[in-house]
Amino acid sequence: MPPIKAGLIGLPLGKSLSPRLFSILAGLCGREIEYSLWECGTAKFHEAVAKARAEGWSGFNVTLPDKQLLAGALADKRDRAAGIAGSANCARFTPEGLEARNTDAAAMAAAMLDRGMDLTGKKAAVYGSGGSAATSAYVLASAGAAEVIFYARDPLRAGAAIGRLSAAFPAAVFSVAPFGPPDGAAAVVNATPIGMYEEGHLPVEPANDQICVDWPYSPGGTFFTRRAKELGAHVIDGMELLVRQAVLSLFLWGGCRESEIGDLIREGRKLLREKTGG
Incomplete structure (x- = not known):
């Protein structure tokens, strides 16, 4: 063969x-x-x-x-x-x-399904504005999220994906906000290079029972995933x-x-x- x-x-x-x-x-x-x-x-x-x-x-x-x-x-x-x-x-x-x-979308969806994560009617936050951010929003909406907010350093780039997502998921609301702390999100996704190819931290303090997804990976975990686990969040890490x-x-x-x-x-x-x- x-x-x-x-x-x-x-x-x-x-x-x-x-x-x-x-x-x-x-x-x-x-x-x-x-x-x-x-x-x-x-x-x-x-x-x-x-x-x-x-x-x-x-x-x-x-x-x-x-x-x-x-x-x-x-x-x-x-x-x-x-x-x-x-x-x-x-x-x-x-x-x-x-x-x-x-296959990124299929991977994230399967990881959520395996954990029984239900986002029906809930709010989700996605940090980033590129392909992984749009993919994450797609998966979150597919899982029933009622609202998905892109916290983006490049709002115009994030906004480009919203038209396609809104057409595919008319029951969900998609929006863009400045790069800052999320407001009442049941799920938070890091779809930026922060934690792998970029220094610094997300403006996020994870919460108990919150779903935290991190696309970057690092042996031993990124700061975001380590902190999320310490605070009792449900973590899907980049590895x-x-x-x-x-x-x-x-x-x-x-x-x-x-x-x-x-x-x-x-x-x-x-x-x-x-x-x-x-």
Whole structure:
């Protein structure tokens, strides 16, 4: 069976654990996986995608800054989450063209479902204005949130996603607020680089029983997730989201069976934390 060739495209990638994670997954599922890191800014993103296809990649993952570019005109086909959020983090090459998927959305939704988290009629806060922020808003609205507020340092960028989200979820209210403390949110999501590629802290003091989701990851946890756990919040950390979306990506590329997904996520999380001290 030929190896699966894939990789991560984005900038910066210096703290990425994806190659280590896919090495773990290769051992768990008994497949050879060649997973590369390609640092690439927006100006050369199309060129990188063409090169990946030419080199026989099954597909690729995308991180900052091009999740929205992948979900846009570059894709020949996209899933519902990618279309509504305007963001995709995974792609595969097919005979019909490039298929974009938002496995980030599926990962966050599954993590919430596994914990029985119910946001029906509640308010949620999303920190950020890019693709991960829009993806988070999509998942929160899908989970029943009545109101989703983007706390954004770039309000215009956050506002661009609100039209698509409002059309898809007419019962929910989406808005943008200045980057500051959330007001009565049952769920708080960090979809900024703070905690991984950016120093500082969110203007958030987590609360007991609050749902706290953190897309950045760091061995041992970010300040946000450590503080949230100390105060009794329900935490979904970036390491878990990383593993979940990676396994879903691997499935998309034909590297595992659907029946193996749950075990790969469980064992992948365990082994990655052991190897990173996380």
